[in-house]
Amino acid sequence: MSDKNEIDTLLVHFLQGQLNREEREKVKAWITGEEDHERYFQEFCRVHVHLQWMVRENAIKGDLPMFRQRLARRRRIGRYASVAAGIVLLLGVGLGLRQVVPAWMPDDEYAESVVHPGKAQAMLYLSSGVMVPIDSSGKKLTEFDGTAIEVHENGSMSYKASSREGDGVKEGMNHLVVPRKGEFRLTLADGTKVWLNSESELSYPCKFTGKERVVHLKGEAYFEVAPNKACPFIVKANEADIKVYGTQFNVNTRREGIVETVLVEGTVGMKGRGKEQVLKPNQKAEYHVGDGEIRVETVDVLPYIAWRDGNFVFENESLASIMDKLSLWYDLKVFYKREDAKEVRLSGIMERYRDVNELLRFFEKSSDLKFSVRETTVFVE
Amino acid sequence: MQIPDDVICSLLKQHQTKGIDYMFDKYYRPLVLWAATFVNDIPKSEDLVQDFFVKLWEKDVGRTLLPETLKSFLYTSVHNLALDRLEKKDPLRDAVELIHVRRPWEEYDYFKEEIFQKMKEEIEHLPERSREVITCVYLEGKSYKETAQVLGVAVSTVNTLLVNALKKLREQARDMTEYLTLLFYLSAFERNKEYLQ
Numbered sequence: 001m002s003d004k005n006e007i008d009t010l011l012v013h014f015l016q017g018q019l020n021r022e023e024r025e026k027v028k029a030w031i032t033g034e035e036d037h038e039r040y041f042q043e044f045c046r047v048h049v050h051l052q053w054m055v056r057e058n059a060i061k062g063d064l065p066m067f068r069q070r071l072a073r074r075r076r077i078g079r080y081a082s083v084a085a086g087i088v089l090l091l092g093v094g095l096g097l098r099q100v101v102p103a104w105m106p107d108d109e110y111a112e113s114v115v116h117p118g119k120a121q122a123m124l125y126l127s128s129g130v131m132v133p134i135d136s137s138g139k140k141l142t143e144f145d146g147t148a149i150e151v152h153e154n155g156s157m158s159y160k161a162s163s164r165e166g167d168g169v170k171e172g173m174n175h176l177v178v179p180r181k182g183e184f185r186l187t188l189a190d191g192t193k194v195w196l197n198s199e200s201e202l203s204y205p206c207k208f209t210g211k212e213r214v215v216h217l218k219g220e221a222y223f224e225v226a227p228n229k230a231c232p233f234i235v236k237a238n239e240a241d242i243k244v245y246g247t248q249f250n251v252n253t254r255r256e257g258i259v260e261t262v263l264v265e266g267t268v269g270m271k272g273r274g275k276e277q278v279l280k281p282n283q284k285a286e287y288h289v290g291d292g293e294i295r296v297e298t299v300d301v302l303p304y305i306a307w308r309d310g311n312f313v314f315e316n317e318s319l320a321s322i323m324d325k326l327s328l329w330y331d332l333k334v335f336y337k338r339e340d341a342k343e344v345r346l347s348g349i350m351e352r353y354r355d356v357n358e359l360l361r362f363f364e365k366s367s368d369l370k371f372s373v374r375e376t377t378v379f380v381e
Numbered sequence: 382m383q384i385p386d387d388v389i390c391s392l393l394k395q396h397q398t399k400g401i402d403y404m405f406d407k408y409y410r411p412l413v414l415w416a417a418t419f420v421n422d423i424p425k426s427e428d429l430v431q432d433f434f435v436k437l438w439e440k441d442v443g444r445t446l447l448p449e450t451l452k453s454f455l456y457t458s459v460h461n462l463a464l465d466r467l468e469k470k471d472p473l474r475d476a477v478e479l480i481h482v483r484r485p486w487e488e489y490d491y492f493k494e495e496i497f498q499k500m501k502e503e504i505e506h507l508p509e510r511s512r513e514v515i516t517c518v519y520l521e522g523k524s525y526k527e528t529a530q531v532l533g534v535a536v537s538t539v540n541t542l543l544v545n546a547l548k549k550l551r552e553q554a555r556d557m558t559e560y561l562t563l564l565f566y567l568s569a570f571e572r573n574k575e576y577l578q
Contacts (some may be wrong), residue, residue, distance in 0.1 A: 005544075012544045016518065018525060047550045053414045054500045055519040059423040064405050067431055071401070071438060147542050355399050361388060 011041055015048045107275050115376055117353050118181035118198055118329045121154025127172030127206065134184075147189060147206040156185035171205035178219070181331045183307075188215075191226035192233060195308045198328040199254075220252040222308045225266075240287040241271040243276070250305050254324070257289040262304040263363040270294055310352045312359070319344045319369070319380070330356050330376075337381035341369055386448040401438050408452075409434075412459050417451025419463035429462055502554050511546040514539055 007030060013019050014027045031037050123137045127143060139151035146162025146338045157278030171362040178184050178196045185195050189207040196202055200219025235242040237251055240259040247266025253259050261270055263279040270277050270285045273292035279285050285298040306313035307325075314322050320342035323334045329352060336342055344367055350359045360371040360378070372379045384403040386401040392400030409430060416426035437443065446454065504512060510532070518539075525543075529536040 008548055009540065009544050012547050013540075015547075016525070016543070043551045044547060047547055049418060050500055051515065051519055051550065052418065052546075054497050054504075055516065056414055056417055057410065057497070060410055060427060061424075062427045062431060064402060064414070067405055067409070067434065068402075071435055072432055235471055293572065355397075357392075357397070357399060 011044045015044060018084050025170075068244045105243050115332065115356050115373060116181070117356070118183060120184055121176045121182040122177065122184040122196070123179070124149075124157075125177070127173035127174060143174075143206045145207065146258075147172070147173055149174075149206070155183070156187070158187035159189040159206055161189045169260060171207065173203055174206050175201065175203045180328055183329075188213075188226075190228065190233075193224040193226075195222040197221065197307055217251055218253055220250070220254060220307075222248070222250045222305055224248045238287070238289055240270060240272045240289075242270065245269075249279075250301075250308075252304075259287040259289070261285045261287075261303055262299060264301050264305060265380050306349075307352065312348070312350050312352055314348050316345045316347055318342060319346060319363075322346060323378070324355060325379075326359070327378075332373075333354070333377045335377055337379060341380045344369060386451045390443070390446050390451060391412055392447045393446060396441055396443060400443060401434060405434060408455055412455060415456055416459050416463045419460070419467060425466070426463070429466060430459060433459060433462060491510075499553075502548055507546055507549065508542075510534075511542045514542045518543060 010019065010023060010027050010030075014024065019027065027041075031041050035301065096126060105140060115337050119135070121133075124132045126132065126139075126141070131232075132139075132141065134151045134157065135275050136155040137151075138153045141149040141151075143149065147150055148160045148162070149157060150160070151157040164317075173217065175184065176184065176196065178198060178200050180199050182198050183196060185193065185341070186202075187193050188204055190213055193212070194202060194215075197220040199219070200221055202215055202217050202221060204215040205213075208231065211231060211263055213228070213231055214234055217237045221235075223233075223235065223244070225244045225247055229245070233244040235251055237259045238257075239255045240261075242249070242251060242259075245267050247268055248264040249266075249268055250262045250264070252261075259270075259272075261268065261279065262284045263281050265281055268279050270279060270287060272287045272289075272294060274294070277285060277294040282298055282301055284297055284304070286295045287293075288295070300315065303313045303315050305318065312325065312329075323332070326332060327334055346363050346367060348359055348362050348366070350362075357373065360373070363369060370381050372381075384407060386535075389400055389403045389407070392403065410431075412430045413423065413426045416429050417423055418463065420426050420429065507515075513532055514528060517523045517531055518525075523531065525536050525539045529539045532539070
C-alpha cells in the first residue's frame with residue numbers, strides 16, 4: 001500500500017462512506033501508528049469538513065421567524081390547556097399591529113416580558129362628548145354633521161366631510177387622547193396628516209369651515225399640513241401659536257413651560273406673547289412661556305421626528321431626556337442610583353417596537369452605566 | 382451583531398425570549414452544520430437543532446447555563462443528539478459517520494469567514510466538472526453512482542474528479558493546520574460507545 005494515488009483514493013472514498021469493510025481495514029492499517037500518515041489523513045478530513053460546511057451553509061433554510069413560529073405554536077398549545085382565556089385576550093390586543101411590528105414577532109411571544117412597547121391606541125371624544133376607545137381594529141363612525149370617521153386597521157383614522165356643504169352647521173370639535181404606550185395617526189378633514197405621540201392630546205374640528213384651520217395640541221405631534229393659502233393652519237400649543245403655510249414640522253410641549261417646534265419642510269411662524277418668529281427648515285424654535293421669548297437654532301431634525309417612522313434616534317442626548325422618551329412609550333419608571341447618570345450623554349438608534357432591553361444593553365456597552373429592569377422600573381447605576 | 386454569551390445567558394436566566402432569539406442568531410447555523418457533520422442531511426439537522434432549542438426553552442434549561450461553557454454545552458448536546466438520532470436510524474451505521482471532530486466549533490468560530498472565503502476561492506480554481514461533482518456529492522448528498530448519472534459521466538470519472546479536487550484543496554489548505562493543533566481524529570477505530578453517552 002505505498003502507491004500514493006491508491007491511498008488518496010481510498011481516503012477520499014472513506015470520507016464519502018464508499019468503502020467496504022475490507023477497504024476500511026486497509027485505511028485503518030495505513031493510518032495507525034504512522035504520524036505522517038495520520039496527519040495526512042487529517043488534512044483530508046479537514047478539507048472534507050470545510051467543504052461540507054461551505055457547501056451546506058447555503059442550504060440552511062431555517063431562520064428566526066420560522067423558529068419563532070415553531071416555538072409559538074408549541075407554547076400556545078401548552079398555554080391553551082392551562083389559561084385559555086388569558087391568551088385569547090393577549091392575542092387580541094396585538095393583532096392590528098401586524099403592519100408595524102416586524103413580521104417575525106408573534107404577538108404572544110412577549111407576553112412574559114413585563115416591559116412592552118406601546119402600540120396604536122387612543123380615546124376619541126366625539127363632539128357629543130361620547131368617548132370611543134380606538135385602536136387598530138377597523139371602525140366606522142359618523143358625526144352629527146355627517147362627517148365620516150373611519151378607523152383603519154393600521155392604527156390610523158381619517159375624516160371625510162360630508163357633501164352637505166354650507167348647511168350652516170357649526171364646527172363640531174373632536175378630541176383625541178393618546179395615552180402612555182400609545183401612538184396614533186390621523187388624517188383631518190382637510191387632508192392634513194397628524195402623527196400623535198404617546199401621552200398627547202389633539203383637539204380639532206371634524207370639518208374646517210372658518211377662515212383658519214385651528215387645532216390645539218398638548219404633548220407631541222408631527223404635522224404634514226395640506227396646503228391651502230386662503231385658509232392658514234394654526235397649531236395652538238400652550239400659549240404659543242404656530243402658523244403654517246403648507247409644511248411639515250414637529251411640535252412638542254412635553255418640557256414644562258416650553259413649546260418646541262422643529263421644522264422639516266416649508267415655512268411656519270411661531271408666535272407667543274411677542275412678535276411672530278418665522279422658521280426655516282432644519283430650525284428648532286423654543287418658546288419659553290416664562291419670559292415669552294422664542295429661541296431659534298439650527299438642528300439635525302432626524303432625532304426629533306424619528307418617532308413618526310417608528311424609531312428612536314438619540315444623538316448625544318442626555319440619559320434623563322432619553323429615559324423620559326422611553327418611559328412614555330414603554331411605561332417605565334426610572335430610578336437613578338447615582339444622580340450624575342442623568343447627565344451622561346448617549347447615542348443610539350432602535351425601532352420603537354423592539355425590546356427596550358436591546359437599547360439598554362447597547363448603552364451599557366457604550367458607557368459605564370449599568371441598567372437593570374425589575375417589573376417596570378429601570379434602575380440606573 | 383454577535384451578542385456575547387454572558388448577555389445571552391443572563392437573558393435566558395430571566396427566561397426572556399430575547400435570549401433565545403440571540404442564541405438562535407448566533408448559534409443556529411453553526412450548530413446545524415455541526416449536526417450535519419454526523420447526520421449528513423441539512424433538513425434533518427435543522428429539525429434537530431430547532432427541536433433542541435425548543436426543549437431548551439420549554440424546560441428552562443437557561444437557568445443553569447454559564448457563559449463560559451455555553452458554547453461547549455451547545456455543541457456537545459447537538460453532537461449527542463445527532464448520534465442518538467443516527468443510532469435510532471441505523472444501529473449498524475457506516476463507520477465513516479463517526480468521524481469525530483473534536484472542538485470543531487472553535488475552528489468554525491475563529492475561522493468561519495476565513496475558511497469560507499478561502500474555500501470559495503480555491504473552488505473557483507477547480508475545473509468546472511470537479512465543481513459539479515463537489516456540488517452533487519456534498520450539497521445534494523448524491524452517491525457516486527447518482528452523481529455519475531446526473532453529470533452523464535462514468536462512475537470512475539466521478540471518482541477521479543473528486544479525489545483530484547480534494548487533493549488539490551488539501552494541498553492548498555495545508556498551511557491552515559499550523560494554526561491549530563490537530564483537531565480531527567478518527568473514532569471509528571475505537572468503536573463508538575463512549576460517544577453515545
